Amino acid sequence: MPRSFLVKTHSSHRVPNYGELETQREINGSCSACGGLVVPLLLPDSVAPPMPGDPAQPWDHISGITCISLPLPEAQRASEPLDPLDVSLMDPHAARAPSIPLKDSLNHLNLPPLLVLPTRWPPILGTDGDRAPDRLLRAEQAPYSPGGFQCPHCHKPYHTLSGLARHQQLHCHLQAQRCFTCKYCDKEYSSLGALKMHIRTHTLPCICTICGKAFSRPWLLQGHIRTHTGEKPYACSHCSRAFADRSNLRAHLQTHSDTKRYQCKSCAKTFSRMSLLSRHEESGCCPCP
């Protein structure tokens, strides 16, 4: 069966590249209270108290830690066991433990305060379509002033960081719907890699040195060069024929098959190739609109 073409696997089903968070691995982990991912947050020394318009949240200002959480696959959580020290630092409940005052422990380790993003935090798309942690809220992106915080995207003011964080979920939802558009033909792709691959079909960087014809990919050029050399590496196991293109061999193998895969819905006639069926239907057998 076809490996990939008929059953498309959407990029959203892949395991996100959380490895990009490795730069903060020493202090990263997941919140044992909410299961969220912990990332450092450079909070200002003094955080504005919640204002009447900002509903209190459980992750608000727990011993100087603002705790929100990022969705992590269960497997990811299981595969990256937490450092007990990190747990004590990031867990709001552990933070209340009397053994080591949190601020002292932070000072001792010279670590920045921690931000745990909320489990309701939506998937975040980076420029390559994968979830990119650089989209996370950072202190330098959320300038603090005595009046509160300001969204770096729309400059909307917020009294508390948590209020700003909730607001930024909206931006993340918008980013999640983002797509990458080809500048040559306006085709849209969900990932930068797919777009780059598509752009090659416009730039055609692979040039045949024999006839000058250009191709989007090297292996397409290789197949084309065989038309010059006459090389036919794909031999039919049923007859003496050989082909330069594997797809053409596959189509040829259909001629040896007793069963023809493509059947006309009108007359039940079968064909070895979809193109033959299409041509048959277009010829008038199937009066479809």
Next chain:
DNA sequence: CTGGGGACGGGGCCC
């Protein structure tokens, strides 16, 4: 009209 070959395009996966 049909069967089949030749050439090629493009998305996706693996390394």
Next chain:
DNA sequence: GGGGCCCCGTCCCCA
């Protein structure tokens, strides 16, 4: 991230 390769598919041409 890029190359190689996979696959399905299309278009054209000829017998």
